[in-house]
Amino acid sequence: MSGRRLRDDGRAWVQPGAGAPQSVKTAADVRSLLAAQITQLTANPDLDPLRKAGQLAQLARVALRAMEQENLDARVQAIESALKLRKGAQAEGDKR
Numbered sequence: 001m002s003g004r005r006l007r008d009d010g011r012a013w014v015q016p017g018a019g020a021p022q023s024v025k026t027a028a029d030v031r032s033l034l035a036a037q038i039t040q041l042t043a044n045p046d047l048d049p050l051r052k053a054g055q056l057a058q059l060a061r062v063a064l065r066a067m068e069q070e071n072l073d074a075r076v077q078a079i080e081s082a083l084k085l086r087k088g089a090q091a092e093g094d095k096r
Contacts, residue, residue, distance in 0.1 A: 027067075
């Protein structure tokens with residue numbers, strides 16, 4: 001059996017609003033992609049409410065983790081920048 005999902009009439013199933021694949025390289029990319037998926041999911045009136053709720057809970061859980069990771073990435077970057085500035089200032093002080 002192929003990995004393609006088929007509709008009842010045998011045609012290939014295509015997700016509504018599916019466009020070109022998005023590049024996902026950072027936590028911010030993941031958050032953006034999940035936000036779009038959550039929007040599409042909530043707008044789909046054909047899904048069973050219980051199934052929709054379960055999928056929303058799963059997407060929300062992943063989105064929260066992506067937000068936490070994005071926050072940690074920003075904090076680490078700020079610390080690294082501060083350390084580089086401090087190291088540069090020490091090097092200037094040593095030259096004098």
